[in-house]
Amino acid sequence: MTRPVRNYKWKDGKTLSLGDVSLVMGILNVTPDSFSDGGLWNTKEHAMSHMKDMAADGAAMIDVGAESTRPGHTELTAEEETARLMQLLPLLLDESSVPISIDSYHYETMEKALSAGAHMVNDVWGFQYDDGSMAAVTAAHGVPAILMHNQNDTVYEGDIISSMKSFFDRTLSIAFAAGVKEENIILDPGIGFGKTGEQNMEVLARLDELTQAYPYPWLLGVSRKRFIGTILDLPAEERDEGTAAVNLWGIEKGCTLFRVHDVKTTAREVKMWDALRKQARLQHGGK
Template identity: 40%
Template sequence: MGILNVTPDSFSDGGDFSRTDKAIIHAKEMIEAGVDIIDIGGQSTRPGYTEIPQEEELNRVLPIVKELRKITDLPISVDTYFPEVAEAVIEAGATIINDIKGLDQPGMGEVVAHYDIPVILMHSRYRNEAVDVVTDLQNFFEEKIKLCQQLGIKPENISFDPGVGFHKSVAENELMIASPEKFRFEDYPLLYGVSRKRTIAQLTGETNPKERDFGSIAASLYVLNKGVEIVRVHNVKGMRDALSVWQKLKGLQ
């Protein structure tokens, strides 16, 4: 999954692709590099972010979805927790909703169910400190499966993202990357988004987010080797090349 931030204030590439023309150029570069899913984000979720209104988020992402759908049949994911935004982008051709609030926003579950569309449910809540991080996330996943069952969301449309970096300690983030199998709920697919995050900085010492790609690719490759189905990355070519080499060498064993 290739990240296409169309925000002026993203922590890693803020402003680089906030114009539609620049965003489409970057999307074409990702397609050329072999991206499988393009994930469009119109709202920064960096630490301490200020939420923008849904109208502004929609104004950022909707033109990108429309233009992308003209040039590619690849799956288009939109990173949103606003049901009105989700409905509009689905109507425009988006095929996946990537919800960092995991259907906590009223009405989002009903939109996903109505359109019968895949959804990625992230854990971004404040941690329940009464239990360890594994138990906390397993409880969250179980809660969300029950909600999806009530809403009629099909099991095959559900994936989980444990939310590396969201209200978790350094040790908890490192555990999530080191042992993704502990954060799998039943047999639902997992998405991991570690690209350029502060956890990578803590592991490498690199303070510049744009210089964290090597560490990000290493961490993403590691979790793929541990069974994670989807990795969300900024550097699609680097990730694709690393994965290709790893798969070819593994096949020679």
């Protein structure tokens, strides 16, 4: 399956190329309460060290989040989130060798982060949390945006994929109305958000119905999530093998970018899988 190609270059010289090579996004939660690593990286020394380790281990970019979005999380105000993020972000930007995305649905936080030099938006509400302000901020800064499917409950009227397509159609309408460029859009099916375990599995099984419906790169973020733990009967810290299996499935279904906690192992896995896919194409005449 051919994946859309995008090449990004920022003012500070950092670059990111999305295409047929699978890339890893390393998760840097500077939170006290994230489900897998809350409290591990929320000091300057620990955050900096972990960021550098993930880049050395093969992360093509780092996703920084200052508010947990796990089920049942404690919501922060935009002011609280911004204060927590900005204690660390300028230092991270100074030292990072790869682009940094910001995981936030507050446009006020995103404005501060992008003004400080952050490279990409990662919005778990796909521009639909506010009145279009997040889309406007993204457009004003001219940066790429990862736009995720989400909803407040797990009730879907009719087919779940059709419902998700309607969501993404609205997201794209908001984006284009605000002036976000088409080449700056990356989509995310939002596995684990507004979906039961069974619904997560259905979306994954039918993921190509989404990736083939839109001409944009797709990010898949399943790292250590609950539905993997339910299937394997394992706690969060023991779900990396299950995560790997889902990520390899995602490659076959058209995803390009994989958001994970375990960067080193994932980078090796997807590189090997890409090599196998390339060899298989060569043996079938490049098809």
